[in-house]
Amino acid sequence: MKASPGARSWMAAGVRHELLMRALPALRHEMAAPVAAIRMAVLLMKHQLASEAAIEPAELAERAARIEDQIAALAPGKHFLRAWELSSDGDSITRSELVAQGTALMRVAFDLRGISLRVGDAISPSKEGPRFPNSAALLYMFLGALAYLNDNAEHIDAICIEAEGAEALRLHVRLGETPLADPPDDTHVAPRALAIDAVALQLLADGLGYATSIKPDSVQFALRPVLHPAESRAAQALPEG
Template sequence: MKSSPGARSWIAAGVRHEVLSRVLPALRHDMVAPVSVVRMALLTLRRQLQAEPVDGAACLERVALLDDQFGELTQRVRGLRDWDLTPTGEGVARTELVRECVELLRPAFDLHGVALQVDESLQEQADEAPLPHGGALRYLLLGALCYLNDSGHGPRCIRITAREPQSVLLFIGPREGSADGPDGAVNPAPRRLAIDAVALQNLADDLGYEVAVDDAGLRLGLMPR
């Protein structure tokens, strides 16, 4: 029996949930970091206010730090909207998309000896036009990176490059200088919910993007079909 369109949408939603669950530790760390700074700043400010005489300049400096960290925390909370697949979602530049996704996955990948390498063609450009539907693109690229990670074993390198204005290419190969594996690398147990080629294709189809997979890696189209 063939799956219905509704069933395929549920499958794609499951893939998005799996992708989000993998980056939640990094998102949680980014949210907690300003809170830790705020707690320390409040403790210091309390001590400064209890001192005799009160150092007004030092207190103002601490208040400025608190204001800065509250602004950072507010920005990161608002950034959670980026994970909503809304028709009016904000666009994102290709270089920024790659940077965000690499930063979210690098800690977990490094732990298992998987390096993420971004080609010079994807370095930040000031005049780069944003691509539409940044939320969908974020799920798509993260899903592709997770697919390459799940499809191999042992130390390896995933390289992200570009040859066309509105696409990215992802290649996987051995990690240089790590024939025996990097120090501290752990070979992960097989995932019960591994993202395979079928899951990635289902995600791309549901989001409305093109993905082409081969033995060397894959190509992601970053404009809706």
């Protein structure tokens, strides 16, 4: 039985949920340190206030300033969580910013498995390129491409991320000679049933409306969506070159 458009939308939402679950550990780690520092500072202030010793106003002011600094450190994480919401008026993003955000989320997990993420010289933060709409959708596409290559290729040594023309990205694997290291228990590695295969990645691209070329060892996708998601199914391959 062929899946209905509604069923395909639900399946695409499931792929996005899996990608979000893979990215959350890194975000949680970044937000945990400021929260722990705030908690410690508050406990020390409560202990001082409960004691009979005189409290120096300057000391309290210093602790309050440290708490404010840690609250400020939480702001990027809060903004990043909101950035995952798909909307037609989402924030725009450059190609280099997209790659920087995506690799920052997943680099540690890949490093623990012995897979390096290598960014091409053409993708440089110092090179101001065009901005592309809906940063959340693009981040899902980037993480989906990384997950697909990680889940399906064997003996990966590196995943290379390169610019393709002015408005596309290409990710491809570089194979090594030895099997991947077993990941530690606390890293998120999807079980086989939740692996991102070519069908799942194409569902994601169709739902978000991006023309995508999927091969066993590479993924290429445009950074501007087609007018309607259905059009991406008719343009499953980008022109080579």
